[in-house]
Amino acid sequence: MSEPAPGVPVCYRHAGREANIRCQRCERPICTECMRDAAVGFQCPSCIKEGARSTRQGVGPYGGRRSARPQLTSAVLVGINVAVWLAVVATGWHASRLVYRISLLPVGLCESTADPESYFPAADSAALCAQTGSRGEWVPGVADGAVWQLVTSAFTHVELWHIGANMLALFFLGPQVEAALGRARFLAVYLLAALGGSVAAYWLSSVDGYSLGASGAIYGLFGALGVLIQKVGGDLRSIAGLLVVNLVITFAVPNISWQAHLGGLAVGALVTAIIVYAPRGVRRPVVQWSALFGVTALLALAVVLRSAALA
Structure with missing residues (x-):
């Protein structure tokens, strides 16, 4: 095989072979033996391999990595919800004192210590709730700083x-x-x-x-x-x-x-x-x-x- 003329690009994979085509991905010169059809133009074997590897890794159409098990995250979220529900059931269910504390309360309330499903509507502040003595317990709402309720609810x-x-x-x-x-x-x-x-x-x-x-x-x-x-x-x-x-x-x-x-x-x-x-x-x-x-x-x-x- 004759040597390429001076100044003529040579294939980066096969030294001494003329390369009049450049890989559309890496733009390195390639010979006819290294040309691989691509969506647009030609690519070299290395870029074809890299493209296949990236596809296997699974980059999604909107930039996120494809989930190997898309059901897994939903299953975990279901598990968290069920775990919280079981905690509510275990602490009294409808009478659970946990409910008011992790539900979304816009403002706090004075919960009855005798009946968690009841409260003192007139005692609409921690100070007034304290005046009920041992009959009431103040449960803060979001406006009182219980911002976690926005998520836990x-x-x-x-x-x-x-x-x-x-x-x-x-x-x-x-x-x-x-x-x-x-x-x-x-x-x-x-x-x-x-x-x-x-x-x-x-x-x-x-x-x-x-x-x-x-x-x-x-x-x-x-x-x-x-x-x-x-x-x-x-x-x-x-x-x-x-x-x-x-x-x-x-x-x-x-x-x-x-x-x-x-x-x-x-x-x-x-x-x-x-x-x-x-x-x-x-x-x-x-x-x-x-x-x-x-x-x-x-x-x-x-x-x-x-x-x-x-x-």
């Missing part, structure tokens, strides 16, 4: 039908959303939807009641799945029909927090839209996580403003 259930319906929906919807977004982004959608539902309930519900349940997060998954179906041009009718049925139940059945449901739905859809419509490129994760931090900051600001109004 989304993992708290009392009624068996309540936790059963929510966990069934989570196990049906969760793996589908995680399969598309990856584990970290799925958790961001779930937790921010839960927080969004709690913030909506904190703003819009009566200050005399309390809220609990994973429904805000579940409705967030409805919103997320709707955005994902819309993004790929799918048929929204199936998820829309299921959502309409759930919304009818939300407004038709008494004592269901429509505020948390709609808040979770809106935040879940918004967060998912941020993730899937973020511009492609190496900076996509930065844009996604920065925007999600911004949503978190806005929700935190809403909590601060509401707490100031209730102070």
Whole structure:
């Protein structure tokens, strides 16, 4: 074989062979033997191998790493909810003193020490509750600084039908959303939807009641799945029909927090839209996580403003 003329590029894999083609991925010169068909142009064997390895590692369409077991995260979330429910049952179930402490109380209440299901409505401050002596115990609400209730309430259930319906929906919807977004982004959608539902309930519900349940997060998954179906041009009718049925139940059945449901739905859809419509490129994760931090900051600001109004 004759040597290439001076100045003619040579294949980086086969010294001495002319290379008039460059790999579309690494841009190194390759000879005809090393040319591999790619989606656009040709790639070298090394880049083909690297591409296959990356595909096996599973980077998802929206920047997240594909979950090897998309059901796992939902199963863990179900386990946490069930564990909290069992703790409520073990400490008295409907009469459990744990319920008021981890549910969402907009303002504190003076709980009866004789009957945990009763409280002293006139004793609406810790000072007034103290005047009841041993008959009352002050339980702080979010406005009193119990901000953890915004999160713990989304993992708290009392009624068996309540936790059963929510966990069934989570196990049906969760793996589908995680399969598309990856584990970290799925958790961001779930937790921010839960927080969004709690913030909506904190703003819009009566200050005399309390809220609990994973429904805000579940409705967030409805919103997320709707955005994902819309993004790929799918048929929204199936998820829309299921959502309409759930919304009818939300407004038709008494004592269901429509505020948390709609808040979770809106935040879940918004967060998912941020993730899937973020511009492609190496900076996509930065844009996604920065925007999600911004949503978190806005929700935190809403909590601060509401707490100031209730102070």
